Amino acid sequence: MKPIGVHYDSCYERHDTGPGHPESAARYCVLREALEALPEDIVRLPGRKAAVAEVLLAHEPYYHDLVYRDVISCADQLRTGDTAICEDSYDVALEATGAVIEAVDAVIRGDVSRVFCAVRPPGHHATASRGMGFCIFNHVAIAANHLRRVHGLKRIAIVDWDVHHGNGTEAIFETDPGVFYVSLHEGNIYPYTGRAADRGAGPGEGFTLNLPLPHGSEGSLALAAWDEHAAPALDAFQPEFVLVSAGFDARKDD
Incomplete structure (x- = not known):
């Protein structure tokens, strides 16, 4: 191993x-x-x-x-x-x-x-x-x-979890079907992007998945969003490599 x-x-x-x-x-x-x-x-x-x-x-x-x-x-x-x-x-x-x-x-x-x-x-x-x-x-x-x-x-997945949406990463790959971007973040805070309706553009449409969560969400809600939406989408995309943008500012003591 x-x-x-x-x-x-x-x-x-x-x-x-x-x-x-x-x-x-x-x-x-x-x-x-x-x-x-x-x-x-x-x-x-x-x-x-x-x-x-x-x-x-x-x-x-x-x-x-x-x-x-x-x-x-x-x-x-x-x-x-x-x-x-x-x-x-x-x-x-x-x-x-x-x-x-x-x-x-x-x-x-x-x-x-x-x-x-x-x-x-x-x-x-x-x-x-x-x-x-x-x-x-x-x-x-x-x-x-x-x-x-x-x-x-050919197929890279980026999984981003953070209090804040990764607007920069989404923008860089917005029209790129070779990168599937998934973000779990709190909705309606800085940088005020990452709406569920934003799913990419042009040839990249459908290769962005935003999962905004309500303020104060417990980890169980994030896991449910992952299981219901993110995991099936990633399985369908079949990435050759997964990159994780791991944000820790959602932790109560951070």
Whole structure:
């Protein structure tokens, strides 16, 4: 039986979002320390910086350049909106993207059966041309296109659970029938997208499944939505690879 992989690194704590920020280095530190205590049969995988060409698998060149310029100019926020940055944010975002690519490559090689990547800054709000919602580069979207371009896969599923809808990931693949996007999220909160009626567009119509849940939903309701809607849709799609955007902000103590 193939082992399970995990990736974490203190380098992600260099992305400084400022005092009192909900997406903080201190929050990540708690997670890293928990992962360090895992049994030795969990394989820790190394990371690396993503190349610019890899970032461009899901982002426009001018947006990549904007991020780089904003960081080196010592701005405290991306000019595209509500994403705090510091002098290390560009490099740390590249590390996060590179780690996710390394993880999917390890699964494809057969080194591990699956990998949990604890990386930050997060990614699912980042569109091809705009960072927002604390996100800079969309690591999962980049990994999906890497799997298709480099490894020749045809059908990728992205499962996204979070309090907030992954508008960036949905937008990147909205017209793409090769990626099936499923999101479980709270309805009617930031970024005010992810309606159940939004199912993709053009050739991608029917390849987006949004499952907005009421505020205060228990886990049982999310599981019921998964069993009734998401699981059958994924079974019908028959993905060759499943990527999970795992958000933990629905937990009451987060």
